[in-house]
Amino acid sequence: MSPDPTPWDCSIPDADLLRRFDIAGPRYTSYPTADRFRADSDGQRHGEVLALRAFGPAAQQPMSVYVHIPFCESVCYYCACNKVVTRHHERAAAYVDALEMEMGLVRRRLGARVLVSQLHFGGGTPTFLSDRELSLLMALLHRNFRLAADAEVSIEVDPRTIDVARLRHLRTLGFNRLSFGVQDFDPDVQRAVHREQSVESVAALIGASRDLGFRSVNVDLIYGLPMQTPASFARTVEQVAALRPDRIALYGYAHLPHRFKPQRRIEASALPPAADKLRMLSGAIAGFIARGYSYIGMDHFALADDPLAVAKREGRLHRNFQGYSTQPDCDLVALGVSAISKVGASFSQNVKTLPEYYAALREGRLPVERGLMLDQDDLVRRDAIMAIMCQGRLDFDPIERSHGIVATEYFARELERLRRMAADGLVTLEPRAVQVTPMGWFFVRAVAMVFDRYLQARAGQSDMPGAPSLTSTAAAMSTDGGEAPVRFSRIL
Ligand SMILES: C[S@@+](CC[C@H](N)C(=O)[O-])C[C@H]1O[C@@H](n2cnc3c(N)ncnc32)[C@H](O)[C@@H]1O
Ligand code: SF4
Structure with missing residues (x-):
C-alpha cells in the first residue's frame, strides 16, 4: 500500500465542494x-x-x-x-x-x-x-x-x-x-x-x-x-x-x-x-x-x-x-442495551430497551434482536470501502487476489461514477487503482459511499455523492437502524 500522500498544508475545500460532497x-x-x-x-x-x-x-x-x-x-x-x-x-x-x-x-x-x-x-x-x-x-x-x-x-x-x-x-x-x-x-x-x-x-x-x-x-x-x-x-x-x-x-x-x-x-x-x-x-x-x-x-x-x-x-x-x-x-464483543457486536463475518445487535434486555438475560438468553451474516459481495465491498477510508487508495491487485474478482468489471458502475468525482479533483483513476487526492480526503465518506451497494440501490442507481438530494441520507444515519452520526454505531 502506498503511503498517504496528503500534504499537511494542503488547501481546504471551498464552499461549492463542501455543499456538493459533504453529504450526510x-x-x-x-x-x-x-x-x-x-x-x-x-x-x-x-x-x-x-x-x-x-x-x-x-x-x-x-x-x-x-x-x-x-x-x-x-x-x-x-x-x-x-x-x-x-x-x-x-x-x-x-x-x-x-x-x-x-x-x-x-x-x-x-x-x-x-x-x-x-x-x-x-x-x-x-x-x-x-x-x-x-x-x-x-x-x-x-x-x-x-x-x-x-x-x-x-x-x-x-x-x-x-x-x-x-x-x-x-x-x-x-x-x-x-x-x-x-x-x-x-x-x-x-x-x-x-x-x-x-x-x-x-x-x-x-x-x-x-x-x-x-x-x-x-x-x-x-x-x-x-x-x-x-x-x-x-x-x-x-x-x-x-x-x-x-x-x-x-x-x-x-x-x-x-x-x-x-x-x-x-x-x-x-x-x-x-x-x-x-x-x-x-x-x-x-x-x-x-x-x-x-x-x-x-x-x-x-x-x-x-x-x-x-x-x-x-x-x-x-x-x-x-x-x-x-x-x-x-x-x-459489545455488551449492554443496543450494543452491536462484530464477530467474524457477522453483526449482532442487542435489544434497545431495558425491559427487553433484562427479560432476555433472566431467561438466560443472549439479548440479541437483529444482525447480519455478510455475503460474498458484502465482504468485497467492505474491503474496498475500508481501503478507501483508511489508505485513501483502492489497489485492484490485492482485492482481486483476495476475492477472485476482476475489479474493473466488478466495479464498472462505481468507476463510472468516480469519473465524475475525478472531474472535481477528488480522486484520480489509475489503470489499476483508485487514488483519493488530498482534496478528496475531505470527502472520503462520499467516495466510499460509491461502493456501498445498499445505498446505491436505495438511491435508485441515480446520482450518488454530489447529489445533495440523496434520499437515503436520513435512513443512512438512522437509528433502529442506521449507522450513527457519531463515532459509534450504537448511537441510535
Ligand atoms: C454517545 S454521546 C456520549 C457522550 C457523553 N454522554 C457526553 O454527552 O459527553 C457521543 C457524542 O455523540 C455526539 N452526538 C450526539 N448526538 C448527536 C447528533 N444528533 N448529531 C451529531 N452528533 C451527535 C456528541 O458529540 C456526543 O459527544
Ligand atoms: S449527549 Fe447528553 S443526552 Fe446524549 S448521551 Fe451525552 S449526556 Fe446523554
Missing part, C-alpha cells in the same frame, strides 16, 4: 451499516458465532470489548444516542448485574478468557455509574476477559458528571484514554441545547487528565446546533484548540426530530442556515489545521505528532468500531 451518510465504522441488519439474527445465532470463534484461528487473536451504559442525568436536546434519562442512580446497580449475566453468557460461548486489546465504555453517560459501580464492572470484565498490558482502555466522559477525584479513580481502574463531550462553548448555544458547561471546567479536567497520565484526550464538537453562528463557532474552535486535546471529533448535527424526541425541543428556526453550516465547517477545518492539527478524515483531527496523525501520514490507518484507529480491526 454512514460513517463506515462497519460495512454493511446497521440499518441493513435483519430480524432473523438472534441470541442463538450470536451464541453459535461466538462458539465457532473459539475453535478457529481467530481464537488466538485479541478482540475488542464495548460496554454501553445508557443512563444520563439530564437530556441534551440534540442527542441522538441510545440513552435513558433518569436521576435515579440506584437503577445503575441492576444494570451492572445484567451486564454481569451477559458477560457470563458470552464467556461461556467463547470458552476462555479471551485477550482484549481495546476496551471502551460508551453511552449515554458511563460516568453515571458511581466509582464503586465502575470498580465492580471493571472487576467483572477482568474476571471474564484477559486485558492486554498495553490495551487501549477508553471512556466517554460528560464533563458535568466528573471531577478530578473521579478522574483519578478512572485512572486507577486502568482507563488510559478519555473522550469529553464538549459540543460548543458558547453560552447561548449551550442554553439552547440544555447542556451548560464552562470552558474553565473542561480546561481543568483536561489539565488534570494530563497530570494523571491519561495517554490521550479527545474532545467531541458539533456544528449546526441551534444559535450557532460562524463567528460563535470560530470562538469555540479557538477555545478548544487552546486546550490542546490530542484528538478532536467534529460532527455535523444530525437533526432527525421524528426519531429523537428530545430534538423536538429545538426550534427549526433556531438552526443555522445551510450556508452558515458550511462556513462553520470550513472555518473549523482551517482553524484546527492552522493551530497544528492534522486532518485525519471523516470529521477527525489529531495533533500532528499524535500516533493517529503519524499513522495517517505513513498509510497505516485502520478503521474499527471506534472510528479511525492505529489498531487493526478485530472481533468486537
Whole structure:
C-alpha cells in the first residue's frame, strides 16, 4: 500500500465542494451499516458465532470489548444516542448485574478468557455509574476477559458528571484514554441545547487528565446546533484548540426530530442556515489545521505528532468500531442495551430497551434482536470501502487476489461514477487503482459511499455523492437502524 500522500498544508475545500460532497451518510465504522441488519439474527445465532470463534484461528487473536451504559442525568436536546434519562442512580446497580449475566453468557460461548486489546465504555453517560459501580464492572470484565498490558482502555466522559477525584479513580481502574463531550462553548448555544458547561471546567479536567497520565484526550464538537453562528463557532474552535486535546471529533448535527424526541425541543428556526453550516465547517477545518492539527478524515483531527496523525501520514490507518484507529480491526464483543457486536463475518445487535434486555438475560438468553451474516459481495465491498477510508487508495491487485474478482468489471458502475468525482479533483483513476487526492480526503465518506451497494440501490442507481438530494441520507444515519452520526454505531 502506498503511503498517504496528503500534504499537511494542503488547501481546504471551498464552499461549492463542501455543499456538493459533504453529504450526510454512514460513517463506515462497519460495512454493511446497521440499518441493513435483519430480524432473523438472534441470541442463538450470536451464541453459535461466538462458539465457532473459539475453535478457529481467530481464537488466538485479541478482540475488542464495548460496554454501553445508557443512563444520563439530564437530556441534551440534540442527542441522538441510545440513552435513558433518569436521576435515579440506584437503577445503575441492576444494570451492572445484567451486564454481569451477559458477560457470563458470552464467556461461556467463547470458552476462555479471551485477550482484549481495546476496551471502551460508551453511552449515554458511563460516568453515571458511581466509582464503586465502575470498580465492580471493571472487576467483572477482568474476571471474564484477559486485558492486554498495553490495551487501549477508553471512556466517554460528560464533563458535568466528573471531577478530578473521579478522574483519578478512572485512572486507577486502568482507563488510559478519555473522550469529553464538549459540543460548543458558547453560552447561548449551550442554553439552547440544555447542556451548560464552562470552558474553565473542561480546561481543568483536561489539565488534570494530563497530570494523571491519561495517554490521550479527545474532545467531541458539533456544528449546526441551534444559535450557532460562524463567528460563535470560530470562538469555540479557538477555545478548544487552546486546550490542546490530542484528538478532536467534529460532527455535523444530525437533526432527525421524528426519531429523537428530545430534538423536538429545538426550534427549526433556531438552526443555522445551510450556508452558515458550511462556513462553520470550513472555518473549523482551517482553524484546527492552522493551530497544528492534522486532518485525519471523516470529521477527525489529531495533533500532528499524535500516533493517529503519524499513522495517517505513513498509510497505516485502520478503521474499527471506534472510528479511525492505529489498531487493526478485530472481533468486537459489545455488551449492554443496543450494543452491536462484530464477530467474524457477522453483526449482532442487542435489544434497545431495558425491559427487553433484562427479560432476555433472566431467561438466560443472549439479548440479541437483529444482525447480519455478510455475503460474498458484502465482504468485497467492505474491503474496498475500508481501503478507501483508511489508505485513501483502492489497489485492484490485492482485492482481486483476495476475492477472485476482476475489479474493473466488478466495479464498472462505481468507476463510472468516480469519473465524475475525478472531474472535481477528488480522486484520480489509475489503470489499476483508485487514488483519493488530498482534496478528496475531505470527502472520503462520499467516495466510499460509491461502493456501498445498499445505498446505491436505495438511491435508485441515480446520482450518488454530489447529489445533495440523496434520499437515503436520513435512513443512512438512522437509528433502529442506521449507522450513527457519531463515532459509534450504537448511537441510535
Ligand atoms: C454517545 S454521546 C456520549 C457522550 C457523553 N454522554 C457526553 O454527552 O459527553 C457521543 C457524542 O455523540 C455526539 N452526538 C450526539 N448526538 C448527536 C447528533 N444528533 N448529531 C451529531 N452528533 C451527535 C456528541 O458529540 C456526543 O459527544
Ligand atoms: S449527549 Fe451525552 S449526556 Fe447528553 S443526552 Fe446524549 S448521551 Fe446523554
